Ligand SMILES: Cc1cc2nc3c(=O)[nH]c(=O)nc-3n(C[C@H](O)[C@H](O)[C@H](O)COP(=O)(O)OP(=O)(O)OC[C@H]3O[C@@H](n4cnc5c(N)ncnc54)[C@H](O)[C@@H]3O)c2cc1C
Ligand code: FES
């Protein structure tokens with residue numbers, strides 16, 4: 001019997017082995033390709049999802065440990081197709097370059113701005129320590145997040 | 152790209168007796184799964200996974216931090232983030248708060264456990280190991296036969312040969328009114344492994360002279376250890392960061408640096424005096 005997961009509010013029962021990294025289940029079985037398996041080492045953050053509200057590296061998380069948890073990927077952050085304030089600010093600031101790092105960036109920023117609504121530049125930078133942008137667009141990303149705080 | 156992971160089972164234990172029984176049952180095919188931040192990278196290290204894991208992250212006894220006026224007791228499956236939060240505001244444990252709260256990156260800190268950090272034999276750059284060495288920590292090991300307590304130094308010596316079925320359950324630190332600090336040098340400002348680590352815990356007499364000193368060095372050699380010659384040279388003197396840095400330079404050949412792809416051995420040794428100075432300055436500021 002497969003494990004039962006809750007992903008973006010829907011139930012899923014993937015057939016992968018319990019040790020399979022969540023990132024592979026999300027992409028290969030559930031076709032949620034926002035998460036990217038880039039380093040598979042916990043260094044880059046491109047595979048970040050929220051598990052019970054906590055930013056979690058899906059490359060290092062086996063399927064068995066997220067049973068009965070609430071998993072949210074970048075695809076499931078907005079409701080009814082309306083961008084979240086973080087997503088809208090990143091778009092307005094034209095912060096996205098190649099986009100590889102963005103699903104993970106949005107997950108980290110969503111969490112820091114939800115838990116620290118008056119986050120400072122330093123808080124935002126610290127929260128992004130584990131999100132690498134190969135296009136090195138950090139300044140615009142941090143600026144965009146600060147516009148959400150100021151609103 | 153999909154990295155092949157061998158088929159394996161994971162049993163999610165809900166209590167310590169549950170975990171011990173499951174490990175006993177699985178014998179040599181079984182292994183503890185804590186935060187998984189080391190285990191899940193086995194394919195990248197070209198290492199096999201164990202056939203059967205017993206996950207300990209959901210066991211209440213192992214995920215609690217208990218602080219009394221005499222001791223702090225840390226469950227082995229407490230995450231770095233939870234430990235840093237629990238110790239926040241206790242200056243005596245600044246060394247451990249910093250080790251747990253600044254290592255790696257936020258998502259790793261909310262998954263990786265203190266027990267996993269201490270039990271990973273091949274990992275030389277563990278931040279919490281020197282931090283706990285300088286606090287004279289003891290550890291408790293559980294097995295179906297009962298539990299055994301030992302100094303951390305002893306655990307570090309035997310951890311690679313732990314019999315199947317034994318696991319690290321608790322870390323115990325006595326409160327002694329010390330001041331402590333942790334200085335680390337990652338290659339980038341944050342997010343990657345430290346090149347070298349200096350953990351320092353000092354208590355002073357009424358005249359401000361050092362009465363007890365512990366200095367532990369991590370990441371320089373394969374296993375963290377105390378710098379006893381430097382400790383002895385501190386006793387009876389005030390804390391003087393420049394003098395400590397000078398002594399660290401003089402005594403540097405007490406260590407043999409390890410070579411790695413990130414940095415050569417000599418570099419790890421060459422940064423020790425600066426890190427000693429930084430740790431001493433931080434201890435003074437917190438005193
Ligand atoms: C991107 C990245 C950056 C990092 N940076 C740092 C850093 O700056 N500083 C630092 O210190 N660490 C760093 N780490 C390492 C990380 O802290 C370790 O991977 C972690 O401490 C291992 O803990 P874990 O709970 O994830 O262990 P696991 O991966 O679950 O287990 C590791 C090993 O320990 C054994 N084990 C675990 N718990 C127990 C127990 N209670 N009893 C007996 N055996 C046990 C397991 O069987 C396994 O062999 C980093 C890791 C990553 C991925
Ligand atoms: S792919 Fe998970 S952190 Fe890079």
Ligand code: FES
Pocket residue numbers: 096097098099100101102132133134135136137
């Ligand atoms: S936008 Fe290209 S990696 Fe960040």
